[in-house]
Amino acid sequence: MAHAQEMDAYVEPTGIGPPKLGMWLFLSGEVVLFGGIIMTIVLFRVSFPGWAEESSHTNPIIGSVNTFNLLTSSMLVAVAYKMSATGRHDLAKLCILGCLLFGILFLCLKWIIEWPTEIAHHYTIHSGPFWQLYYTATGLHAVHVLVGLVAFVIILVLYMGTWRPKFTLEAAALYWHFVDIVWLFLWPLFYLS
Amino acid sequence: MPIMPDISTHGFWLDWSLLIISLVTLAVAILSFALIIVAIINFRQSKNPKATRHMSGWITRLIILDIAMIIFDIIIAVYSTAGWGQTILKSEESLIREYGEPVYVKVIGRQFFWSFNYSGADGEYDTTDDFQLANELIVPEDRLVMLHMTSGDTIHSFFVPHLRVKYDVIPGRETRVWFVAKESGEYPSICTELCGLGHYKMLANVNVMEQDAYQRWLDTRMVTLGAR
Amino acid sequence: MAAATHAVHHAEIGWVGRYIFSTDHKMIAKQYLLNGLFFAIFGGIIALMFRVHLAVPDAGILAPERYNSFVTMHGTLMVFWVAMPILLGFFGNLTIPLMIGARDMAFPLLNMMSYWTFFLSSVVIMASFFVPGGPFAGGWTGYAPLSVSTGMMGVDWGINLWVLGLALEFTAVLMGGINFIVTPFVMRARGMSIMRLPLIIWMVVIASLLFMLSVGPLIAGAFLVLFDKNFGTHFYLVTAEARGDPLLWQHLFWFFGHPEVYVILIPGLGVICEIFPAAARKPLHGYHHIIYATIFAGVLSFMVWAHHMFVAGLNPLAAVGFSITTIIISVPFLVIVVAMGLTLWGGSLRFNAAFLYAFFAYCIFIVGGLTGLQLGATVADIQLHDTYFVVAHFHYVIFASVILATFAAVQWWFPKMFGRLMNETIGKIHAISTFVLFNIVFTPMFILGFAGYPRRYAGYDHIPFLQGWTWLNDLASIAGILLVLVQFLFVFNFFYSMRAGKKADKNPWEATTMEWMAPSPPPHLNWGDTAPVVDRGPYEYATDEADYEPQGRLIALSSGQQPVASHQPPATGH
Numbered sequence: 001m002a003h004a005q006e007m008d009a010y011v012e013p014t015g016i017g018p019p020k021l022g023m024w025l026f027l028s029g030e031v032v033l034f035g036g037i038i039m040t041i042v043l044f045r046v047s048f049p050g051w052a053e054e055s056s057h058t059n060p061i062i063g064s065v066n067t068f069n070l071l072t073s074s075m076l077v078a079v080a081y082k083m084s085a086t087g088r089h090d091l092a093k094l095c096i097l098g099c100l101l102f103g104i105l106f107l108c109l110k111w112i113i114e115w116p117t118e119i120a121h122h123y124t125i126h127s128g129p130f131w132q133l134y135y136t137a138t139g140l141h142a143v144h145v146l147v148g149l150v151a152f153v154i155i156l157v158l159y160m161g162t163w164r165p166k167f168t169l170e171a172a173a174l175y176w177h178f179v180d181i182v183w184l185f186l187w188p189l190f191y192l193s
Numbered sequence: 194m195p196i197m198p199d200i201s202t203h204g205f206w207l208d209w210s211l212l213i214i215s216l217v218t219l220a221v222a223i224l225s226f227a228l229i230i231v232a233i234i235n236f237r238q239s240k241n242p243k244a245t246r247h248m249s250g251w252i253t254r255l256i257i258l259d260i261a262m263i264i265f266d267i268i269i270a271v272y273s274t275a276g277w278g279q280t281i282l283k284s285e286e287s288l289i290r291e292y293g294e295p296v297y298v299k300v301i302g303r304q305f306f307w308s309f310n311y312s313g314a315d316g317e318y319d320t321t322d323d324f325q326l327a328n329e330l331i332v333p334e335d336r337l338v339m340l341h342m343t344s345g346d347t348i349h350s351f352f353v354p355h356l357r358v359k360y361d362v363i364p365g366r367e368t369r370v371w372f373v374a375k376e377s378g379e380y381p382s383i384c385t386e387l388c389g390l391g392h393y394k395m396l397a398n399v400n401v402m403e404q405d406a407y408q409r410w411l412d413t414r415m416v417t418l419g420a421r
Numbered sequence: 422m423a424a425a426t427h428a429v430h431h432a433e434i435g436w437v438g439r440y441i442f443s444t445d446h447k448m449i450a451k452q453y454l455l456n457g458l459f460f461a462i463f464g465g466i467i468a469l470m471f472r473v474h475l476a477v478p479d480a481g482i483l484a485p486e487r488y489n490s491f492v493t494m495h496g497t498l499m500v501f502w503v504a505m506p507i508l509l510g511f512f513g514n515l516t517i518p519l520m521i522g523a524r525d526m527a528f529p530l531l532n533m534m535s536y537w538t539f540f541l542s543s544v545v546i547m548a549s550f551f552v553p554g555g556p557f558a559g560g561w562t563g564y565a566p567l568s569v570s571t572g573m574m575g576v577d578w579g580i581n582l583w584v585l586g587l588a589l590e591f592t593a594v595l596m597g598g599i600n601f602i603v604t605p606f607v608m609r610a611r612g613m614s615i616m617r618l619p620l621i622i623w624m625v626v627i628a629s630l631l632f633m634l635s636v637g638p639l640i641a642g643a644f645l646v647l648f649d650k651n652f653g654t655h656f657y658l659v660t661a662e663a664r665g666d667p668l669l670w671q672h673l674f675w676f677f678g679h680p681e682v683y684v685i686l687i688p689g690l691g692v693i694c695e696i697f698p699a700a701a702r703k704p705l706h707g708y709h710h711i712i713y714a715t716i717f718a719g720v721l722s723f724m725v726w727a728h729h730m731f732v733a734g735l736n737p738l739a740a741v742g743f744s745i746t747t748i749i750i751s752v753p754f755l756v757i758v759v760a761m762g763l764t765l766w767g768g769s770l771r772f773n774a775a776f777l778y779a780f781f782a783y784c785i786f787i788v789g790g791l792t793g794l795q796l797g798a799t800v801a802d803i804q805l806h807d808t809y810f811v812v813a814h815f816h817y818v819i820f821a822s823v824i825l826a827t828f829a830a831v832q833w834w835f836p837k838m839f840g841r842l843m844n845e846t847i848g849k850i851h852a853i854s855t856f857v858l859f860n861i862v863f864t865p866m867f868i869l870g871f872a873g874y875p876r877r878y879a880g881y882d883h884i885p886f887l888q889g890w891t892w893l894n895d896l897a898s899i900a901g902i903l904l905v906l907v908q909f910l911f912v913f914n915f916f917y918s919m920r921a922g923k924k925a926d927k928n929p930w931e932a933t934t935m936e937w938m939a940p941s942p943p944p945h946l947n948w949g950d951t952a953p954v955v956d957r958g959p960y961e962y963a964t965d966e967a968d969y970e971p972q973g974r975l976i977a978l979s980s981g982q983q984p985v986a987s988h989q990p991p992a993t994g995h
Contacts (some may be wrong), residue, residue: 018527018607022599025633029595032637036673041658043669085751097483100542125654128663195872195890196804197775198709202780210802211871218791225762225787233780236701237772244703245767246963251706255759260885262755264846266748269798274741277801286794303572344633347567348667350732354873365659368677368734383887385807386733387560387874389573390486393878 023171027178030144034182037137041189044129052129055193056121061112064192065105070145073102074180077173084159084169092169095141099176103149110142113173134190136171141186144179148172197354200278202373204357207379214269223394249291281360284372285339292373293335298330300342301350302362302384305391314415322418328397333407334377342368354401361386376402425881433777442537442882444529446514449536451838453510456543457503461610461824462912464498467491472840475490476898478880480665486575488879489558493669496561497583502546504685504823507574509594509632511621513601513625515834519936520619520955522610522973524946533597537913541889549582555721557583560563562678565657565670569649580650584643591636603767617972619934619959624691628684631719642673658847668734671906675726675899681726682818683722687715689759689822690786692830693779697761698960699932701768704967705960707760714753721750731802731815735857754790774848774928778829781856782821789817792867807877809869813863820859828852829913836929836941841922844914850908858907861900865893883961934959934974948978951975 016024046050080095115135118124125135153175158164199208234279236333289295299310299318309330313322332338346366351370352359360370384395402410476482483491501639514532518525524531544639549556554577559568563583579749606621624869645656655663657670698705705711727735727743735743761783770776792814795801828851835843864876866916872890874881881887881894933954939947948990955973962969 016607018603021529021603021606025599025602026595029637032634034637036638036676038643039638040645040669040673043476043666047666068561115980125648125652129655129665132656136648136654140644143988195868197873197886207804209458209798210798211804212970214795214801218794218933222788222791225758226784228747229762229784232768233770236765238771240768241767243982244701244769246703246964247764248534249769250627251763255707255710255756255763256789258759259752259755262752269746273798273800276716276743277737277741281732281740297690320785331749348733349562352807352873352875355803357804359732359806361900363734365664365667366734366830379883383873383875383884387489387564387567387659387877389567390575391488392489393485393875393880394883398581 016185017167019167019171023174027174030178032183034141036039036186037140038189041133042135044133045189046105048129050128051130052193054128055120055190057121058134058191059114060191061163063187064111066109067094067187069102069106070180070183071104071107073099074177076102077176081173084164086167089159089164093156095161096169100149100152103152105143107142107149110138137186137191141179141182148176148179151175165169176190199355200374200376201356201358202375205278206279207357210269210273210276213272215259217265218349232386239276259304273390274382281370285369285371287349288337288339288371294330295337295339295371296332297341300330300340300351300362301345302351302395303345303420304343304347304389307351307382307395307397308399313418314411322415324414325416329400330382330406331400331402331410332375333375333404334401335404337371337373339369339371346348347388349384349395350390350395351382352385353380353382355380356399359385377401377403377406424650425949434894442533444525444533446518446526446529446532447573447784447838447943449532450511452536453514453539454507457507457827458504458538458912458915460498460543461507462908464495464503465905465908469902471495472901475880476895476902478882483780486558487555489560489700489877490556490579491598492561492877493558494556495616497557497587498546499819499823500561500681500685501587502543504819505547505590505594505920506686507647507827508685508688509601509625509628509821510536510539510597512621512692512830513629515837516619516621516936517601517625517949518608519606519837519939519943520622520934520959521608521613522935522948522955523604523608524598524948528600528607531596531776532600535593537599538589539598542586542593543588545582546586548585549579552578552582554579558713562674563646563670564674565646565649566659566665566666566667566963569646571650575627581647584647584650588640588643589711591640593967594632595636601625601629603634606638610953610955612973613935616709617958620694620708620711621688621691624687624694627715627719628687631680631722632684635677635723637676638673641688642670646670655979668730670732671733672726672989675729676723679726680719680722682815683719686818686820686822687719689782690715690761693761695781695932696765696775696779696829696833697783697936698962699930700771700773700779701765701766701962702771703768704958705760707756708761708914708960711760714756718750718753718757721746721753726793728797728802731799732806735763737813739798744797744799746918748794750797751790751975758787758790772849773832774843774845775829775832775842775853775930777849777852777983778825778832781852782825782829783855785817785822785825785859787813787924789819789821792817804873806871807875808875809866809874812876813866813870816863816866820863825852825855825955826944828855831915833919833930834936835860835922835927836940837936837939839919839922840917840942842921842925842929843918851914854910855904856923862897862904865897869893869897875911933961933969935972938975948975950978952978 010149074100076095080092083095084090125132155169155172196208199205221296285349297312301308301310305330306324310323312318313320313324315322342362342363343366346364349362350359351362356372358370358372359366362368378401380399380401381398382397386391388395471483471488473489556579558574558576567573568580580852603616605626648654649658650657655665657665657667659667660663673945694705700986724746725743728747729737731740796805796814832843832848835841869890873886874887884893927941935953938953953973953975957970957972959972964970
């Protein structure tokens with residue numbers, strides 16, 4: 001087959017294979033999507049005087065614990081990738097499982113404890129600029145987290161078998177780091193301002 | 194040009210900038226199309242069976258054209274910015290210094306009518322002598338008129354072609370336009386931002402009165418209000 | 422290996438796999454083209470209906486609420502469901518693998534999903550015509566807060582379907598866009614360096630990048646529209662209880678909107694760049710200049726969005742900056758237009774129908790570009806904003822790239838789609854009549870714009886000061902109706918030639934680029950048991966030895982070897 005590839009495809013010596021390049025492009029689209037949302041938040045933050053007051057009604061402890069959760073799971077994914085690349089698949093599986101658990105913890109904290117408490121205190125999506133942005137932006141982010149978790153479940157199942165496509169884990173890891181970075185913007189904008 | 198006659202003091206900035214840009218772009222267009230027509234007539238296959246592969250000096254010509262375009266761009270930018278500085282960008286203080294005390298009118302756009310609110314004799318809003326006109330703006334000639342505009346529902350745009358005035362009317366914000374009308378008469382105003390079903394019927398009348406007629410009208414208005 | 426089995430199994434895929442859920446780039450290109458043409462006809466008929474209404478307003482052809490809906494849907498469909506599928510989906514899918522010497526796109530499955538997502542979006546937007554309240558009526562720009570309020574617009578489900586359809590359509594184009602960017606970067610034939618890529622490839626790549634980097638804020642903004650409309654938030658809406666920001670949508674929309682205009686303009690220019698050298702039998706002038714100018718224009722397009730908002734409550738000082746960046750854009754486009762013109766100069770022009778289409782597109786685009794200067798100059802824009810001048814300006818730009826360049830491309834690449842040639846005579850008659858009628862429709866609109874004729878008006882008879890110019894508007898209406906009707910010549914030519922056109926050989930236009938080395942139509946995986954190799958730049962005409970020299974040649978694969986889809990990453994490394 002090596003001969004045919006030599007004949008057929010002229011692959012640029014960039015070291016980036018097609019799937020990876022595609023993933024980066026997808027993420028560039030996601031960056032502008034969240035860029036638009038973060039710009040909107042900043043715009044409202046500047047023009048809406050009651051922002052800091054409303055912001056003090058969020059739960060910074062849950063926010064910070066969730067930041068810790070995401071950062072840890074991001075780290076675990078990086079370790080899993082390293083392990084998988086060096087052939088230690090058992091450790092890789094363990095790390096992916098850990099990353100899954102921290103991700104699930106993130107969503108549980110947010111959807112089972114944080115949001116219901118706030119809604120019980122009548123801070124709903126109708127309670128003014130801060131809260132509508134809060135629910136929209138963190139909700140969209142949480143949906144991204146959910147998508148990432150589904151991807152990791154699939155990867156975990158794949159890694160249980162013998163076919164372990166190296167790129168799948170790398171793509172999921174890239175995506176997961178991106179979701180993490182978005183949270184690092186949302187966290188100060190909503191919890192610490 | 195088919196443009197409406199200008200009765201404002203700032204309109205010449207706009208008209209001249211339109212005229213200059215239009216004439217130059219027209220000249221550029223005529224020149225380009227002349228060259229294009231020459232090209233397609235001269236270089237058709239039956240007349241020129243063998244194409245010339247190498248053409249010398251074209252890069253120089255391209256650079257010259259680019260420089261010409263940049264110079265033209267600079268002229269447009271400078272002129273339109275100067276015009277902008279004399280119209281929308283002009284501050285209220287410098288306008289008052291130039292034209293004297295203004296007549297203030299509050300404009301509220303609603304689906305699908307305009308209401309023009311006058312502050313009455315005391316010059317203060319939210320007092321008993323306020324009054325408003327529907328779809329009719331009455332202003333004196335040769336005096337500075339400042340419109341403070343806002344909307345009750347969606348975005349509208351207040352456009353008076355003869356006065357060279359156009360500005361959006363936005364809910365939750367106040368936008369400001371000014372004009373000084375040079376000639377009395379009745380001028381139409383139309384809405385130019387799609388605002389719903391009746392958008393095309395959202396017309397108003399701008400009635401520019403001579404100064405003493407305006408004063409008489411205002412006094413009568415006050416008397417009627419007082420009697421009420 | 423998966424790819425080899427894929428090739429072997431293709432014969433057994435069957436009708437559904439080959440014609441419906443196909444992963445073959447040429448089939449997907451045809452699907453995109455047909456879908457786009459359907460909406461072009463549909464959008465044209467919508468335009469015909471509201472121009473008839475304007476010509477005879479009392480006949481009761483359209484109710485005012487229908488008028489707004491139809492104007493809106495004409496714009497929406499033409500930009501998002503005609504221009505995007507044809508200029509990116511069709512051009513990209515048909516040309517990229519063939520012209521770079523690949524066997525298919527980098528991600529064929531993603532490519533198929535892209536089309537079917539697009540198809541789903543088509544269904545959604547068509548469904549909006551049949552829901553109570555009718556389709557969206559807030560203008561194709563969907564200015565909030567009108568667009569988020571059923572009470573103000575008089576449209577209910579149409580709003581949701583409009584946003585949903587757009588979101589699906591953007592997803593489809595994003596999926597396609599990843600393919601369009603990745604494929605030319607990693608799957609070029611041997612010898613095809615980046616600076617040997619044909620210009621249409623460059624243009625599709627740049628357009629896809631522009632789209633990818635600009636669409637995010639609009640998707641975010643569209644979410645907020647749905648929330649305002651359905652969940653009672655106040656992102657855009659201003660009421661007594663809460664105060665949103667109506668200008669937010671305009672910023673989000675136009676940050677996307679201006680790059681979007683270039684997304685649907687640049688591939689059209691790419692088609693002109695392909696056809697001009699072949700028709701003039703000489704190399705394209707300033708290949709590098711055109712590429713750099715396009716990239717420069719693309720970068721600038723992210724810095725000009727507020728020129729749509731000069732009189733919309735934008736800070737007047739900011740308007741000055743946006744005006745200057747807007748005017749600067751004339752420089753890169755001057756370079757592109759002059760390079761195209763110089764390609765014709767000194768040539769030996771063959772007036773085939775495809776060249777006529779491309780040539781008329783070129784002429785119309787010059788007018789469209791020049792009239793942008795009036796609108797870019799802040800002070801002149803006060804009078805022209807939201808008048809027919811704007812309508813005429815963007816039709817001159819977009820009709821050139823979307824409609825005429827598409828006709829040119831279809832006429833040009835028809836052999837690569839169906840193995841036959843389109844009828845030249847019908848093509849020429851259609852090209853000339855379209856060009857003439859187009860000018861009769863839209864030149865009067867420049868004049869009407871000066872006179873202050875506002876756009877999106879369901880009638881002008883009740884506005885006294887515009888009466889002097891009514892005849893021009895009527896002229897535009899009549900010519901517009903004819904313009905739409907003339908397009909059926911093309912439809913007829915398309916389907917007639919598909920069945921009964923002259924059989925085309927490999928290279929009917931004697932062009933140099935790679936796709937003309939493949940059979941007409943190319944088989945699945947394009948190159949059979951040969952592989953293309955590239956030796957020179959894309960436009961080698963009138964060389965010392967020959968009239969033209971093809972960009973590459975085909976070399977035979979060693980015997981017994983299966984053709985391999987080159988999207989498979991090499992076994993070693995990467």
